[in-house]
Amino acid sequence: MYLGIDVGSVSTDIVVLDEDLKLVHKLYLRTKGRPIKVIQEGLLILSEFFKDGDIKAVGTTGSGRYLAKVLVGGDIAKNEITSHAVAAVNLDKEVRTIIEIGGQDSKIITIENGVVTDFAMNTVCAAGTGSFLDRQAERLEIPIEKFGEYALKSQNPVRIAGRCAVFAESDMIHKQQLGYDVSDIIAGLCSALARNFISNVAKGKNIKPKVFFQGGVAANIGMKRAFEELLDMEVFVPEHYDVMGAIGAAILAKEQVVLNKKTSFRGFGIHNTLIMPNTFKCNGCSNMCEVVELKEGEFKIGYFGDKCGRWSRVAV
Amino acid sequence: MNITFPHLGNTYIAAKVLFDALDVEYTIPPISTKKTLEIGCLHSPDDICLPFKIMIGNYIESIEKGADTVLITGSCGPCRFGEYCELQKKVLMSLGRQINFIVIDEPSKIGIKEFLNRLSSVAKDSRLSIYKKIKALNMALKAINLIDEIEKECRFFAGYEKNKGEFSKLLKDVKREAIESKGAEGTLKVLENYKDKVDRIEIDNFKTPIKIGIIGEIYTIIDSLSNLYIEDILMNLGVSTKRTLYPSWWVKNTALSALKINRSPIYKEAKHYLGMCIGGHAQECVGEAMLNYKMRFDGLIQIFPVGCMPEIVSKAILPDIEKRYNIPILSLVVDEMTGEAGYYTRIEAFLDLIEGRKRMCI
Structure with missing residues (x-):
């Protein structure tokens, strides 16, 4: 079986795939700013279902991929863009466009013949991403899971200025003070975010069907509908939309372990060890990289964060 | 008078040689x-x-x-x-x-x-004869050409090296030793010594690394702090990179332009898209993109600072080159707010994209 771990800004997803790359188990945990702890918790839960020997390879992805790789002994750490694309292509060969919106990132990936041909990612603004929706749900005291339902109830969505998170919030408050219905505001917000995505992140990209919508925000059916209306084509949300990155990492790990011959997985046992990160400045050259060292008790388990590989290449 | 200057890649090594030789x-x-x-x-x-x-x-x-x-x-x-x-x-x-x-x-x-x-x-504080002053200038030119040449070779052949990390280590060593050496002659000797060493590093000609051209605004592509050490990262990932805009290129280009005998192919290649100088190095960026395509590079990375007018123009031109000649181009915009995580994710994904294309023989 293959383990995939996606350590994102908002959620940490862990999946276990079988030999045929079918999903056996999935976990969707909140990162809450403590990636080490949440990975350990996840492994603890999984240790009830699986033994160390079951895991043939481990892949990590997400912004915490290097940390996760060192921590669990990953065989490969891949960026989210490639992981999402691999997972989607594995699921459906017909996919041509992937819209992925996570906690802090939004991305568009275009695919031809199963190969990524182009991609883009939000650069300066996170207005349309999950954490902003989270915040708005909290402000309106609507559970985030219900956000989409509210949007669908709307008859006449209001127009919200969605270019910037701060202004979008001001505009929402303004509309709410004018007495608009909450569901109309939420529907307006969804279409503003979709508009913002298409005109910013997806600017100049050739969006062709079949379109996949994945990442945490795909849970919001209001967003799905907004994209469908805007693009005038059907948008598919895969069954495991929320853990697609982790699935991709597990698939890539399966390919990688063939080259590596043996997995470097450190076992589920690490869930009850004390892991301490420690950062220091490397004085090897003028770059002065900040290197992170992970220690398990007194034992150094690995390094990451350097640019030249002087530390990360060290096998501990 | 105590002279200083802003950093631009390896110019500090040439400046050391110049001022040491001038004795100012x-x-x-x-x-x-x-x-x-x-x-x-x-x-x-x-x-x-x-x-x-x-x-x-x-x-x-x-x-x-x-x-x-x-x-x-x-x-x-x-x-x-x-x-x-x-x-x-x-x-x-x-x-x-x-x-x-x-x-x-x-x-x-x-x-x-x-x-x-x-x-x-x-050189007004220097008590040397005019002949010796010119000689000092000449030594500085030699130094910048040498160090840039060494860096160019290290960056390009990094993808072909037999023992991983050799070029990267050599590049660090030469810069450190050059600046620690005594006197202008001492620095030049170090550089010449290392020029021989670079040629002796074993390379594997059967390797087929990803080859990437670095184009864009001259300062941000030369200065590694502003581009978040992109060349070091690519080097570590076993990617061969090529960049034409080095300080030594600038010196030569400026001198030749002044004498109106510049025949650099860059301008000929850029002409179809951009026939005149619009400031900065937009023309060079477009010309380089075309040249790199002709040299069968796998992809291009354009880097420029936020608000750079000339590069915005070239950024608008590049998608056409990308489509017409089928070469992937990634544009990265940098400023003091650039977040490392997203930046490196994009670079890694770009390399995966190129690798995927190579596998499919596109």
Whole structure:
């Protein structure tokens, strides 16, 4: 079986795939700013279902991929863009466009013949991403899971200025003070975010069907509908939309372990060890990289964060 | 007079050779770090481009070490770089620093007489004969050509090396030893020594690494602090990179343009899209993109600072080159706010994209 771990800004997803790359188990945990702890918790839960020997390879992805790789002994750490694309292509060969919106990132990936041909990612603004929706749900005291339902109830969505998170919030408050219905505001917000995505992140990209919508925000059916209306084509949300990155990492790990011959997985046992990160400045050259060292008790388990590989290449 | 200058890639090594040979006082600014950038941002206009901010940081750090004269090159426009010297003078003056500026503008803009005038003011404290001064200049030129040549070879052949990390280590060693060596001759000897060493590193000709051309705004592609050490990262990932815009290229290009005998193929290649200079190095960016395509590079990475007018024009041209010639191009925009995580994710994904294409033989 293959383990995939996606350590994102908002959620940490862990999946276990079988030999045929079918999903056996999935976990969707909140990162809450403590990636080490949440990975350990996840492994603890999984240790009830699986033994160390079951895991043939481990892949990590997400912004915490290097940390996760060192921590669990990953065989490969891949960026989210490639992981999402691999997972989607594995699921459906017909996919041509992937819209992925996570906690802090939004991305568009275009695919031809199963190969990524182009991609883009939000650069300066996170207005349309999950954490902003989270915040708005909290402000309106609507559970985030219900956000989409509210949007669908709307008859006449209001127009919200969605270019910037701060202004979008001001505009929402303004509309709410004018007495608009909450569901109309939420529907307006969804279409503003979709508009913002298409005109910013997806600017100049050739969006062709079949379109996949994945990442945490795909849970919001209001967003799905907004994209469908805007693009005038059907948008598919895969069954495991929320853990697609982790699935991709597990698939890539399966390919990688063939080259590596043996997995470097450190076992589920690490869930009850004390892991301490420690950062220091490397004085090897003028770059002065900040290197992170992970220690398990007194034992150094690995390094990451350097640019030249002087530390990360060290096998501990 | 204690001369200092802003960092630009390897120029500090050439400057060391020049000033050592001239026997004048000088201060090499501490290598640019995040702290340099912070100091620069604090005292610069918020909307100005990134190079300006790092340069101000360099000056202030040098002034603290005793420098009182700044030597920079000018360009007389048309992009914002043309106003750097005047603005920077004002910034430093408002901080209560009386600093002299020696601005080496292109001779074609200020006249050959004024050019020589300014050039000689650099060496006015030197008691050497004019012949020896010219010799010093010559040594500096030799130094910049040598170190740039070494760096170019290291960056390109990194993808072919037999033992991983050799080129990267050599590049670090040569820079350290060159700056620690005594006197102009000493530095040149180190450089010549390392030039031989580079050629002796074993390479594997059967390897087929990803080859990437680095194009874009000259300062941000040369200065590794502003591009978040992109070349080091690519080197570590076993990617061969090529960049034409080195300080030595600039010297040669400027000299040839002044004499009106520049026949660089870059301008011929760029002509279809951009027939005239619009400031900065937009023409070079487009021309380089075409040249790299013709040299069968796998992809291009364009880097420029936020608000760079010339590069915005070339960025608008690149998608056409990308489509017409089927070569992937990634544009990265940098400033002091650039987040590392997203930046590296994009670079890694771009390499995966190229690898995927290579596998499918596209």
